Amino acid sequence: MRHLPKHLRPRWRYLGVEIETWPNTRVSRGQFQRELYFSAQNLLGDAVSARMDCRLLGFDAVEGMASAVVRVRRGDVEPARAAIACIDTIGETPVRVRVRGVGGTVRSCEERYIRRPLETPEERTVAFENSEQQAFVRQQRVAVCTDSGFAGATDFDIE
Structure with a gap:
């Protein structure tokens, strides 16, 4: 063919x-x-x-x-x-x-x-809702671990 x-x-x-x-x-x-x-x-x-x-x-x-x-x-x-x-x-x-x-x-x-290698989030402890929480940080985006799952935040939302 x-x-x-x-x-x-x-x-x-x-x-x-x-x-x-x-x-x-x-x-x-x-x-x-x-x-x-x-x-x-x-x-x-x-x-x-x-x-x-x-x-x-x-x-x-x-x-x-x-x-x-x-x-x-x-x-x-x-x-x-x-x-x-x-x-x-x-x-x-x-x-x-x-x-x-x-x-x-x-x-x-x-x-x-396409970004290679893909960025892995940095894990840190942050102050969120008047307590210390574990969080994953990627650039200016933060995913805070809460009791019900994750909460999306930015650098300005955490201390």
């Missing part, structure tokens, strides 16, 4: 995606791929999501953080960004998903938008 000529081959764009969740959870590749498919299907319908052909090419995860490279057809970048923005939970875990940028090749997407 012969290859298609270059002008008939599908053109692709690659989205660099950042996923953040609570520090004690890890998102798996399969879970994120499933949520991506369901989000595209629910938002755009079967025909558009099949044409868009969202595929997860690269995935790297640590506790509380993950990064991914998602492949979509060239004309469907904006619908794909909308479908990715609709993801708010993976399984039962709440997540923050952000498209960092779009590249024309996998390599350019990884070099520009």
